[in-house]
Amino acid sequence: MSPKEAISVLFKSCNELKLQRETWCAAAVYFHRFFEQCSSSIAYDANLIAATCLYLASKVEEDKINIRNLIAVYYSTMHKERGEEKSLDSLQEYLCLKESIVRCELLVLRMLQFNLNYEKPHKHLRFYLTSLTAWLGKDRQIISRLSHNSKAFLNDFYRSPRCFHFKINHIAIAVIQFALECNQIKVPYDEKARVHWQQALCEDITEEIIETIIQELCRVYEIYVDLSKFVESDAYENTHCS
Amino acid sequence: MESRFADKNTGKHYEEVALIGSGAYGTVYKAKDLSKEGQIVALKKIRVPLTEDGVPATLIREISLLKQLENYNHPNIVRLLDICPGKKVERERLLILYLVFEHIEQDLATYLENCPSPGLGPDKIKEITYQLLKGVDFLHTHRIVHRDLKPQNILITSTGQVKLADFGLARIYAPSQALTSVVVTLWYRAPEVLLQSSYASSVDIWSCGCIYAELYRRKPLFCGHSENDQLTKIFEVIATPPESEWPKEVSLPWNAFAGFKGKSFESLIPEITPDALNLLKKMMTFNPSKRISAREAIKHFYFEEYELYPPEYENNNDNDYNIICNQKTRRNFRFHSDFQSAN
Numbered sequence: 286m287s288p289k290e291a292i293s294v295l296f297k298s299c300n301e302l303k304l305q306r307e308t309w310c311a312a313a314v315y316f317h318r319f320f321e322q323c324s325s326s327i328a329y330d331a332n333l334i335a336a337t338c339l340y341l342a343s344k345v346e347e348d349k350i351n352i353r354n355l356i357a358v359y360y361s362t363m364h365k366e367r368g369e370e371k372s373l374d375s376l377q378e379y380l381c382l383k384e385s386i387v388r389c390e391l392l393v394l395r396m397l398q399f400n401l402n403y404e405k406p407h408k409h410l411r412f413y414l415t416s417l418t419a420w421l422g423k424d425r426q427i428i429s430r431l432s433h434n435s436k437a438f439l440n441d442f443y444r445s446p447r448c449f450h451f452k453i454n455h456i457a458i459a460v461i462q463f464a465l466e467c468n469q470i471k472v473p474y475d476e477k478a479r480v481h482w483q484q485a486l487c488e489d490i491t492e493e494i495i496e497t498i499i500q501e502l503c504r505v506y507e508i509y510v511d512l513s514k515f516v517e518s519d520a521y522e523n524t525h526c527s
Numbered sequence: 528m529e530s531r532f533a534d535k536n537t538g539k540h541y542e543e544v545a546l547i548g549s550g551a552y553g554t555v556y557k558a559k560d561l562s563k564e565g566q567i568v569a570l571k572k573i574r575v576p577l578t579e580d581g582v583p584a585t586l587i588r589e590i591s592l593l594k595q596l597e598n599y600n601h602p603n604i605v606r607l608l609d610i611c612p613g614k615k616v617e618r619e620r621l622l623i624l625y626l627v628f629e630h631i632e633q634d635l636a637t638y639l640e641n642c643p644s645p646g647l648g649p650d651k652i653k654e655i656t657y658q659l660l661k662g663v664d665f666l667h668t669h670r671i672v673h674r675d676l677k678p679q680n681i682l683i684t685s686t687g688q689v690k691l692a693d694f695g696l697a698r699i700y701a702p703s704q705a706l707t708s709v710v711v712t713l714w715y716r717a718p719e720v721l722l723q724s725s726y727a728s729s730v731d732i733w734s735c736g737c738i739y740a741e742l743y744r745r746k747p748l749f750c751g752h753s754e755n756d757q758l759t760k761i762f763e764v765i766a767t768p769p770e771s772e773w774p775k776e777v778s779l780p781w782n783a784f785a786g787f788k789g790k791s792f793e794s795l796i797p798e799i800t801p802d803a804l805n806l807l808k809k810m811m812t813f814n815p816s817k818r819i820s821a822r823e824a825i826k827h828f829y830f831e832e833y834e835l836y837p838p839e840y841e842n843n844n845d846n847d848y849n850i851i852c853n854q855k856t857r858r859n860f861r862f863h864s865d866f867q868s869a870n
Binding site: 341344345349387391394395399 | 587591594612
């Protein structure tokens, strides 16, 4: 399986395991960093790496998961992705998978040079949304749609292998802008404003940066929508089914 | 340790040169980094027990915290250059990790030993103490308590730059892993630690105070050989605190140490100036909640002159920092830019 598909399984497993969004995000960043770092000549098992990254992220984020649960959920999710219904029954296979993850953990740690700190954009997003919604008036529906969509976009953005190349506050601003555009919401008086809301919230952001991030996000949707395996994803549900 | 080891993932290559020392927690080697033209580094070897669930979560968090601190490049913190996994001892489920630090030849203990009479002089003492407190403040800001500050793990470069080492490791090595029966020195321990009461970042300030006094004396301030003896030596100087300040949950009763009148720090350090004495007393306060913090200590009027002209370091090409000692040239040179930034 390619990294692209493994990240899909990773996100679905996170959902199944009811992990915090910050943990999803950290796991995805480790995963992308790993594949950027490693030389392409060695074929790593993307699923093993993804499961290990998830395990590491749960340790770092103190979002504890039992390794047995992790393996069972990842296993069945992976098979579902391939269109099979299969759960992990063999003890032999379980022990083998567990051993692989424990061994792989060291490899991932080394590859990431033990640097597992990644600040997550979620609190920036929350803060920006609170500031912005004060401007948008009292329409509850609009506000909840905006916040729901931007959170979903943020989450999906971490499927992009380039996600960790951007500053987290820039990502937060860009997903809000994208959510505003998708819902055709205008920030009142923004056209006349000397300082636009983007700069008001985040000083060093430029239109180019926002544009690049949105393009990257659109690329994610192209890839995963084409695969027609994207139906379960948050944003797809929200923007297309509601 | 094998005398040479390489990491095939990163192409790093280290060759052991000499054993520097073995502390309570592990061994330190002087080594050459063969991938960097034999640059001398300090290798600290730690042994991590692998559990059923792989690498312990606490270790992962601590190490990535150390890595994160590197991003700040703080001048008074020893550089952590790399982390290398060594051979894994499969049967014992033991992981060996080498923490690769920059190597600095001299620690504060040898620096003081080699210092000729009549001692360091007040300016040098101030400069060292200031840098020490700067480093401690940086650690405390990042929620790290050093817990074992002593002249042996304070490094000082040939240009007089002070760098803290061995921080954040106390939690990495579990106490059960203490490999040798090396006696851990009590001399810099805060009273609340000796009393086994709860403690916080203020324990580091106590240690700084002891070291500060030692800079004047060129010998330790309190040399106890047991917890009790250490406490006695402390109270002989700072006097027994009132019973109301004695921590409640400790096994040693206040009575056991009652009646010490204390003596003045001046009698121990005759050459100390009033400003310096004022700071020292604030650092050597029995009650941890009344003890001065690192941040406050830096702003103490003893360091007033640094407010405008802090000791400065210049980064030269060898990745080494140099302290600019010539205050006069610096003043002339920096006046204009200082003035601008003040606006």
